[in-house]
Amino acid sequence: MTDTIIEIKNIGKKYKITHERGRYVALRDVLAGVLKAPFKFLKYKIKQVAGLEKQEDFWALKDLNLTIKKGEVVGIIGRNGAGKSTLLKILSQITPPTTGEIKIRGTVGSLLEVGTGFHPELTGRENIFLNGAILGMKRSEIARKFDEIVAFAEIEKFLDTPVKYYSSGMYVRLAFSVAAHMEPDILIVDEVLAVGDAEFQKKCMGKMQDITEKKGRTILFVSHNINAIQQLCNKSILLEKGNIVMFDTTDKVVDHYLNDTKGLNAVSEFNTNHGKDVQVSKITILNKNNTPAARIPISEDFSIKLNLEVNNDVTGVIITLQFSYQGEVVLISSISDQAEKLSDFKKGDYEVIVSVPKFLFNVGHYHFDVTVDKVFVERLDIRQYIGFEIQDINNPKTAAYNGQNLGVMASILDYKVINK
Amino acid sequence: MKLSSQNATIAKYHMSNLTIIKPKKVFSFDDLREVWQYRELLYFFTWRDIKVRYKQTYIGIMWAVFQPFVTMVIFSIFFGILLKVPSNGVPYPIFVYTGLIFWQFFSSSLADTSNVLIANQAIVTKVYFPRLILPFSSVMTKFVDFTIAAMILFGMMLYYGYTPNLVGILVFPLLLVITFMISVGGGLILAAINVKYRDVRYVLPFFIQILLFVTPVIYPASVAEKYSWILAINPMTGVIQNARAALLGTTPINWLLISISFIVCAIILIVGIVNFKKAERHFADTI
Numbered sequence: 001m002t003d004t005i006i007e008i009k010n011i012g013k014k015y016k017i018t019h020e021r022g023r024y025v026a027l028r029d030v031l032a033g034v035l036k037a038p039f040k041f042l043k044y045k046i047k048q049v050a051g052l053e054k055q056e057d058f059w060a061l062k063d064l065n066l067t068i069k070k071g072e073v074v075g076i077i078g079r080n081g082a083g084k085s086t087l088l089k090i091l092s093q094i095t096p097p098t099t100g101e102i103k104i105r106g107t108v109g110s111l112l113e114v115g116t117g118f119h120p121e122l123t124g125r126e127n128i129f130l131n132g133a134i135l136g137m138k139r140s141e142i143a144r145k146f147d148e149i150v151a152f153a154e155i156e157k158f159l160d161t162p163v164k165y166y167s168s169g170m171y172v173r174l175a176f177s178v179a180a181h182m183e184p185d186i187l188i189v190d191e192v193l194a195v196g197d198a199e200f201q202k203k204c205m206g207k208m209q210d211i212t213e214k215k216g217r218t219i220l221f222v223s224h225n226i227n228a229i230q231q232l233c234n235k236s237i238l239l240e241k242g243n244i245v246m247f248d249t250t251d252k253v254v255d256h257y258l259n260d261t262k263g264l265n266a267v268s269e270f271n272t273n274h275g276k277d278v279q280v281s282k283i284t285i286l287n288k289n290n291t292p293a294a295r296i297p298i299s300e301d302f303s304i305k306l307n308l309e310v311n312n313d314v315t316g317v318i319i320t321l322q323f324s325y326q327g328e329v330v331l332i333s334s335i336s337d338q339a340e341k342l343s344d345f346k347k348g349d350y351e352v353i354v355s356v357p358k359f360l361f362n363v364g365h366y367h368f369d370v371t372v373d374k375v376f377v378e379r380l381d382i383r384q385y386i387g388f389e390i391q392d393i394n395n396p397k398t399a400a401y402n403g404q405n406l407g408v409m410a411s412i413l414d415y416k417v418i419n420k
Numbered sequence: 421m422k423l424s425s426q427n428a429t430i431a432k433y434h435m436s437n438l439t440i441i442k443p444k445k446v447f448s449f450d451d452l453r454e455v456w457q458y459r460e461l462l463y464f465f466t467w468r469d470i471k472v473r474y475k476q477t478y479i480g481i482m483w484a485v486f487q488p489f490v491t492m493v494i495f496s497i498f499f500g501i502l503l504k505v506p507s508n509g510v511p512y513p514i515f516v517y518t519g520l521i522f523w524q525f526f527s528s529s530l531a532d533t534s535n536v537l538i539a540n541q542a543i544v545t546k547v548y549f550p551r552l553i554l555p556f557s558s559v560m561t562k563f564v565d566f567t568i569a570a571m572i573l574f575g576m577m578l579y580y581g582y583t584p585n586l587v588g589i590l591v592f593p594l595l596l597v598i599t600f601m602i603s604v605g606g607g608l609i610l611a612a613i614n615v616k617y618r619d620v621r622y623v624l625p626f627f628i629q630i631l632l633f634v635t636p637v638i639y640p641a642s643v644a645e646k647y648s649w650i651l652a653i654n655p656m657t658g659v660i661q662n663a664r665a666a667l668l669g670t671t672p673i674n675w676l677l678i679s680i681s682f683i684v685c686a687i688i689l690i691v692g693i694v695n696f697k698k699a700e701r702h703f704a705d706t707i
Contacts (some may be wrong), residue, residue: 017706027617093441093548097703102441108548116546133464134547162475275541275706357594378542 004105005186005218006068006091011100013061013086013242015271058271061242064100073212073219075229075250077257078239079385080268084222087239088112088190091220103419106170106185106218109136113190113379115175120164124155126286127163131178145181145383152207153177173200180207186218187211191382208232224369224384226327258326260363264387266292276343277314278372278380282307285388297393298410306370308350316342318375319352323361323368330361330408342375362410363392380419431453447697454550461549465557470564484565486574488524492517499638508640508670514576518667519660521573522595525566526603526656527628533556533607534614535621537703545704552696555611559603563596577667588666591673595666598678599687602655608692612699615706625639636660640670655681655688 061083068074076084089095091102094108117134118127128149132142142149150156153174155166163171189208205228212219212232223229229236229250236253238246246253266286272279284305287293296302304321323331335352336342369384390410397410426526457464467507492513499505502511507515531553537544540554577583584592614620632638641648651657658681664670 027613027623028619030617089704090441094545096701097441097443099443102439104439104441108439110548111544117543119468119472121475122468126468126471130464130468133461134549135544136547136549139460261696 002066002069005070006062006066006105007103008066008287009101009103011061011064011087011090011097011102011415012059013083013090013095014098015060031103052160058243061090064243066237066244066247068218068220070218071216072235073217073221073233075233075236075253076220076222077224077229077236077253078227080270080383081241082239083242084239085112085190086242088188088220088222090407092188102188107136107181108186108188109184110136110188111179111182111190112188114172114179117165118171118175121162123162124150124159124166128178131175132181135179135182136184137182149174149177152180152203163251169200176204176207178210180204185216186220186262188220190222191224200272206230212285224324224367225329226258226324227364230254230327254327263391264294264365266294268383270383272309274311276381277310277312278317279309279311280370280372280381280383281308281309283370283386285382285386293308294387295389295391298361298363298390299358299394302356304354304368306352308345308352308355308372310345310347310350313344313346314374314380316374316377317345317380318373320373321354321368322371323366325361325364325366325408330366331350359410359412361390362397362407363390363395364408365389443572447694448545448666451550451552451697455552455556458553462557462651464552466560466564469557469561470615473561481568481651484568488517488520488569489572491524492520495520495638503559504554505639508642508664508668509668510582510664510668511580514580514582514668515640515664515670517573517576518664519635520664521566521569522550522599522660523632523635523637524569525562525655526599527601527632527658528565529559529562530606530610531624532562533603534610534624535604536607537611537615538618538621551700551703552693554606555604555607555696559600559607562603563600573667582668584597585669587673588669591662591666594678594682595663598655598659598681598685601682601689605685605692608615608696609688612696615703616700631656640664642671652677652680655684657681 060081062086064083076087078084086095088110089112090097091104092108092112094110094112114239115131117131119130122130128146129139129142133139150159153170153176155174156157157169158166158170163174166174208221208228209232211217219232220231221229233250235248236246236250237244238253238257246256266284268283270279270281270283272281282305284292284307285294285296286303286305287296288300288302291301293302306319319335321331321333323333333354365387366385366389367385369382370386371382374380395410396412423608474483495516496513500507500516505512536554536558537551544551544554550559610620610624631654634651635654636643636651637660641657641661644651658674658677660679662673665673
């Protein structure tokens with residue numbers, strides 16, 4: 001069994017669900033509570049210690065077992081809340097598991113976000129060293145790879161400029177470049193390819209492929225980009241509700257995942273953590289009568305309602321919806337498309353309603369991701385893989401083509417026939 | 421036979437590289453070894469904080485000098501000249517400045533360290549490294565400020581004609597170590613509390629201000645006369661009083677006081693580290 005590099009045994013992670021409103025526990029409130037009603041507090045404490053007080057628990061992962069061999073490139077897919085990020089966080093030692101044990105043989109490098117620890121006041125050169133050190137590289141190692149990093153990021157001219165003056169593209173390129181030059185035995189990657197422009201994404205994919213092809217490197221890769229998973233990973237894991245439902249070749253797992261429509265929910269609610277600046281707390285798909293529905297006739301308009309919880313005033317925010325069909329992105333739509341400027345939000349609750357016209361998408365199952373970004377500075381929140389189905393009802397197209405649905409889009413274009 | 425020896429080396433190789441992730445993690449000496457392994461990161465965090473701060477303020481590095489210097493001038497005018505606070509027979513400005521630079525090293529370290537996890541939450545929730553590095557680096561940053569401010573003290577000693585004796589020079593680093601221990605130790609305790617109860621940081625400045633007046637910074641410990649032993653409970657009393665003794669020869673060096681301060685600070689540091697390690701596993705989930 002010497003080629004086993006990661007051994008996960010009965011891993012579980014429990015979160016406590018708190019229903020309190022407000023950002024944090026304040027010592028003031030706790031003290032006030034004790035002083036105002038000391039007996040009530042005492043009773044509660046005794047109950048809690050005795051285990052009588054019921055607490056609502058949420059198991060993000062439960063009894064998860066997994067063995068990964070040296071050199072395997074494994075994709076992890078699953079819906080929102082399936083436990084993908086929790087699993088990566090436990091493997092990266094950012095948060096400990098509640099139960100179980102993991103044995104890892106080798107060094108671990110985790111890339112859960114590009115540009116972690118970048119400081120806007122520091123120059124590109126300085127940030128390469130800082131970020132490299134944060135990612136666990138030695139100074140000598142960074143110095144050795146310095147030229148390579150700079151060349152890949154294409155920022156030679158701006159090396160000594162503080163990154164706050166960088167364009168968003170440059171920033172992301174540099175951040176990815178530093179991260180891509182880590183050389184641990186095990187690399188853990190979470191959804192980092194979803195940044196930058198299309199050309200750069202292609203370059204990143206190329207780099208990722210290089211990394212995966214290097215012998216002996218073990219990689220765990222989380223993405224909603226099914227395409228990327230198919231290109232990079234030979235094996236994949238499908239997570240559902242904190243457990244592994246499938247661990248097989250990527251083709252089989254992806255096939256199972258894409259054709260599984262159980263997860264179709266008109267209303268998706270999310271646990272929020274008040275520490276974040278902006279969070280999407282609820283996503284609702286509404287039909288033309290404004291009733292929640294995940295199955296929409298192709299001939300009817302529908303809308304997507306996002307409930308936002310803004311805990312701190314934020315400026316320069318962009319909300320983006322990314323629609324995909326069979327794992328391929330078909331439409332990226334942003335709130336800034338319309339006004340050509342970024343939005344500002346004050347503390348409070350918001351509702352964003354996105355109207356989708358009829359005959360935009362063809363019949364079939366679609367998924368979308370919602371991202372809230374402080375553009376190229378910080379990802380504030382992301383909710384992924386919300387599914388809906390466009391149904392073949394009152395569809396003039398299928399009437400003419402004997403029930404065949406070709407193409408991803410269904411827009412009805414105007415044809416003028418002029419007889420000359 | 422040959423095969424088994426080969427297996428043994430593989431096993432050994434794996435042993436050295438093996439990471440075990442388990443639910444509960446309490447303090448062990450491995451944690452300190454790990455901090456040592458990550459010493460480059462400690463250096464980078466310190467370097468970042470210094471660099472960023474001096475880039476952001478126009479007067480840059482002068483800020484480290486300006487703050488204690490202006491405080492010294494104001495204290496000298498009000499407490500030294502107008503109120504005629506006793507100063508063990510040395511000029512009041514140098515008397516108060518010696519106390520001030522140690523005090524500011526301690527108080528600013530404490531304030532920064534208590535907030536360090538929240539200030540770095542983007543990193544804490546995304547990357548693994550020994551969290552102990554962060555508080556250590558905060559104190560290191562403040563130590564750089566201290567060193568710069570201490571140069572003014574050196575200048576003042578020349579101006580007023582004070583030369584420390586050999587024992588004084590040897591005691592000085594020991595006093596720094598004590599200040600370092602209490603800053604890190606106290607900061608670790610506060611940092612762990614601060615993650616859970618976010619209002620602690622609003623109380624802290626007030627608390628630090630009060631502490632200034634129960635520490636013999638602006639007055640000598642001797643003003644408390646027979647009750648001066650009460651002041652000795654505060655480890656900074658021992659540090660500041662002995663810093664004056666070492667550099668200015670105000671009083672003989674009080675070895676008993678140094679020992680008490682050292683022991684108290686060592687206890688605070690140990691409690692701080694153990695408590696921090698215990699609280700550490702929740703940081704990423706709570707922040």
